[in-house]
Amino acid sequence: MNEALQRAIRFSIDHESAWDRKVDGNWGVHVNDPPPWNRLLGPVHDRGGVSGAIALDGKLIASWGEPDRADLTFSIAKTYLALLAGVAFDRGLLPDPDEPVRERIRGIGFDDAHNAQVTWTQLLQQTSEWTGECFGLPDQADHYRAVTFGDPPAGKKGERRPLNTPGTYWEYNDVRINQLSLALLHLFREPLPEVFRAAIAEPCGLSGKWNWAGYDHAWTEIDGKRMQSVPGGTHWGAGMSISANDQLKIAQMLLDEGVSNGRRVLSAEWIARMRTPVALAPYYGYLVWLNSGQKMFPRVPASSYFGVGAGSSFMWIEPQSRLALIVRWLDSAYAGEFFGLVHEALEPLRR
Template sequence: MQHALQQAVQFAVENESLWDRHVTGNWGVHVNDPPPWNRLLGPVHDRGPASGAIAVDGRVLVTWGEPDRPDLTFSVAKMYLALLAGLAHDRGLLPDVDEPVRVRVPGIGFDDEHNAPVTWAHLLQQTSEWQGTYFGLSDQADHFRTVNFAAPPDGKKGDLRPLRRPGTYWEYNDVRINQLSLALLHLFRQPLPDVFRDAIMRPAGASESWQWVGYDNAWIEIDGRRMQSVPGGTHWGGGMSVSANDQLKVAQMLLDDGVANGRRVLSSEWIARMRTPCAIAPFYGYLVWLNTDRKIFPSVPASSYFGVGAGSSFTWIEPERRMTVIVRWLNPAAADGFFGRVLNAIG
């Protein structure tokens, strides 16, 4: 098995991301946006080499690259927002995901006629059709966005799209995800990175080297305290910078149904909801990608689910084999080939 695993690792190393390692080169998502959205709004940093870690039943089998280097993980941060929503649910701050967001957090952009029906579930499944601006960034920036695992839209990125009724149309839209993050900040009434550190990362045994930061202007005041709203990715900068080994610990908590080091940190009910296919987008759950009918990654079981970030970064959780896999800076075209090789190695 070890030889086959090393071959899989070598495949990942040979198929490193096409992005430059320096942010001054061909690097990032924002570079593909039309003006005025093709610029960074928060801090970023250079990336490391192809890296990763693989574990079965919590036992690390192999690591490669720089697995302890904190690196920007882009939209894997969406999965972390889903975990925070689960914490809010478990604590009674968010008892009903089908309740309109405006009921608990009025006055932050959900009160007008179009947005009033938007629920927490809509935001978590990317079907909200929320319309507005997040610290000056319009939802239009991600209209007609193309993503690797969904059908291509019939329009040009950034063009204004006629909006549907909330809950009736799926669109991968980072501005709407950031608006969910802002709503969660108002629910918890404390910075989300602090909640995540205390409730998820420390119980999971993660290091203290990670950081989750927002855009330079994304500051609000709650209860007299100045707080930064953090994005669900690094599309316009900021976001979650975390090591592969720390991500592996979060993945293990999910594999163990919400338990980390013998302590329950998230309800199994919430994790089941995260893995439930969206009715109009069965490849998606609560901010995680699902392998329903093995359509996204044909080489792995339908039970597998993923956090996926640009660049590309993958958190792969495979319940049938009790396996967790983190791979950083992999060319997305090689992802299914890599996953298939890992699966064959594990047997």
């Protein structure tokens, strides 16, 4: 490891998240919600310190902190839902993402006139404007939500705003993501963690330390079997706990256009769809953040794309440089500088 990369890693350690390491302190997303939505609905656990892992052209070149510690990864679980949608696409369960969800799934909230218009693509791009309650949480809970890398909202978090036609408005909304997860559960007709294990975790060589939990009350019955629906994050608790090293294996699979350990995990076509900018929000794709025009992170190539979780956790995939990077519990205000330092530090290795 060269000195410049050592300095970059030290920079990340020196700029740890302001969140407490204990969940009974200043911890989580729910604490910023207006009541009655400012509470946890599923299990959570204390976090570790800054951790990370970097691979260049498929070779691990650095890791730090506790890279084997499984920590909650918050909204990077959204990206994992996009991977599962890709599994459904590749299996022929979801042949046309632009098809309305109601065409295949009935009775879970897509049957009224407004929601019947909602497509899988819109849910994956966060333009669905789906409205209703998902396991007791209304979509209003995330109306006017501000996110670090999106445009500022025009109202106060949690205030009801007028709905738009599905596909015409972008909003980062965790309730709608949970509705997507529920729809995928009904599409696969088996618990999503089991699909993830067989379709993603095992072929990518993940350890057995990861766990994807649901809210305590988020249960439904499919084909006579009781199944738990999992959220695409940890906004109200639960979600995906996973290590940096396991996340790096998923990032490497995406970097390798869907292949891991010589095995096809996802189609290159699906990964290209994930990386296609949303017209309404060119910094976003299928539940991934894009560096289009280098607007998100000016010091790294425009080809970069990211999974981003509160706290903050980052999965950085850089096809041009053949770089995959995971960093956990980095203060998001310093993410751009950290990524720039890493990119510059690795320049001699790319020659």
